[in-house]
Amino acid sequence: MKCRSFNRWLTLLLLGTSSLLGVSAQAADEAANALINRLSTEVLVSIKANPSVRTGDVANIVALVDATVMPHMDFKRMTASAVGPAWRQASPEQQKRLQEEFKTLLVRTYAGAVAQAADLKVVVKPLRATPQDTEVVVRTEIQGRGDPVQLDYRLEKTSGDGAGWKIYNLNVMGVWLVETYRSQFAQEVNTKGVDGLIATLADRNKSNASKG
Numbered sequence: 001m002k003c004r005s006f007n008r009w010l011t012l013l014l015l016g017t018s019s020l021l022g023v024s025a026q027a028a029d030e031a032a033n034a035l036i037n038r039l040s041t042e043v044l045v046s047i048k049a050n051p052s053v054r055t056g057d058v059a060n061i062v063a064l065v066d067a068t069v070m071p072h073m074d075f076k077r078m079t080a081s082a083v084g085p086a087w088r089q090a091s092p093e094q095q096k097r098l099q100e101e102f103k104t105l106l107v108r109t110y111a112g113a114v115a116q117a118a119d120l121k122v123v124v125k126p127l128r129a130t131p132q133d134t135e136v137v138v139r140t141e142i143q144g145r146g147d148p149v150q151l152d153y154r155l156e157k158t159s160g161d162g163a164g165w166k167i168y169n170l171n172v173m174g175v176w177l178v179e180t181y182r183s184q185f186a187q188e189v190n191t192k193g194v195d196g197l198i199a200t201l202a203d204r205n206k207s208n209a210s211k212g
Contacts (some may be wrong), residue, residue, distance in 0.1 A: 033127035101201035120144035
């Protein structure tokens with residue numbers, strides 16, 4: 001998959017993920033698809049009403065993503081799955097750095113094209129699951145510019161503090177995010193080790209930041 005195409009669908013993926021805005025206490029008892037359906041409208045309205053976000057103000061976009069998207073993702077699980085077997089061999093400090101750099105990579109990709117959100121609509125499809133399921137796939141469609149884009153979420157229902165549905169993988173046009181990065185990260189780890197992967201991600205993030 002070419003870099004430009006990958007960044008395009010990853011941007012759409014993250015725009016869809018941002019539908020998890022402002023989860024309230026009732027979210028712990030909501031069906032996963034009902035949660036995404038209810039909140040997707042709220043975030044799109046917020047983006048349309050915020051000129052600085054629509055025009056690509058990076059600082060405001062990063063703040064928006066940190067406040068609304070990331071709290072509702074199981075980012076440790078996502079990073080561990082993307083890194084693969086090397087995750088278990090990494091030290092706690094290396095695991096922390098990997099999570100930080102992976103998060104930054106996704107946030108900056110989002111920031112690069114978040115203005116498109118004003119023209120998007122999220123359609124949530126019926127959920128194929130039972131009330132007892134703790135892991136589900138929620139299928140949605142992103143409609144707007146060009147052809148519709150199929151976006152699927154894998155979510156796990158958590159308990160305890162912050163109980164509710166957490167995203168741990170996403171799929172756009174038949175490609176799962178974690179698996180896509182796993183193949184890229186494996187090449188880096190095999191040639192440069194875990195520290196080499198961290199350095200590569202950090203360099204990519206610095207390059208993205210310099211481009212605004």
